[in-house]
Amino acid sequence: MDRWRLLAAAATAVALTATSACGGDTGGASGRTTLRMIVNITPNLTEQFWNKLFDIYEAKNPGVAVQLELTGTIKAEAKLRQDLATGDPPDIAQHVVPTPETAELFVDLSGQAWAAGTPLFEDYAIGGKHYVVGVGEQIQSLVFYNRKAFAEAGLDAKKIRTIPQFEEAMGKRFSTRPRP
Numbered sequence: 001m002d003r004w005r006l007l008a009a010a011a012t013a014v015a016l017t018a019t020s021a022c023g024g025d026t027g028g029a030s031g032r033t034t035l036r037m038i039v040n041i042t043p044n045l046t047e048q049f050w051n052k053l054f055d056i057y058e059a060k061n062p063g064v065a066v067q068l069e070l071t072g073t074i075k076a077e078a079k080l081r082q083d084l085a086t087g088d089p090p091d092i093a094q095h096v097v098p099t100p101e102t103a104e105l106f107v108d109l110s111g112q113a114w115a116a117g118t119p120l121f122e123d124y125a126i127g128g129k130h131y132v133v134g135v136g137e138q139i140q141s142l143v144f145y146n147r148k149a150f151a152e153a154g155l156d157a158k159k160i161r162t163i164p165q166f167e168e169a170m171g172k173r174f175s176t177r178p179r180p
Helices: 003-020 047-060 076-085 147-152 163-176
Strands: 033-038 064-069
Touching: 033 076, 047 064
Parallel strands: 033 064
Antiparallel strands: none
8 A cells, every 4th residue: 555545544544533522313213323524625535545445444444334435526524514504524534624614513632642643733723622643644745857857958867856946057058959
């Protein structure tokens, strides 16, 4: 399993663990709790990926079922707002950051020692309370380059580590390009 999927799995497991005692629809006589979860479906975090992840969680937590609620063509945050407006919010919302207007709908994790050491814990505080547990990382702003073009311009991509270095390299690349 690649690092991104592992981190997504960890984030989901933490989210499910943190919220499973806080909400959900109890199944009556069966004693089973169903948790509705909205997520952003992406090319690598597909519906099948999430359902497989939920199957793993459910196998370890026999009294809990996780129901993926598809968002259709809108993002999870928009789906959450839509569900809030109808009075039927999900139990878990992945990749939704609380706002001062929605904070009361989230679990305050301020007293949880395990949450205090997670990334962005202080950054997303609202009124001294903490509702976000940052458990994953992802690479942003990847830059792909043409090795042949770099070699022709005399550039070594391994030595480019900063944006200013990249900008300087691009100046060299385009200044050495033959003009039409």
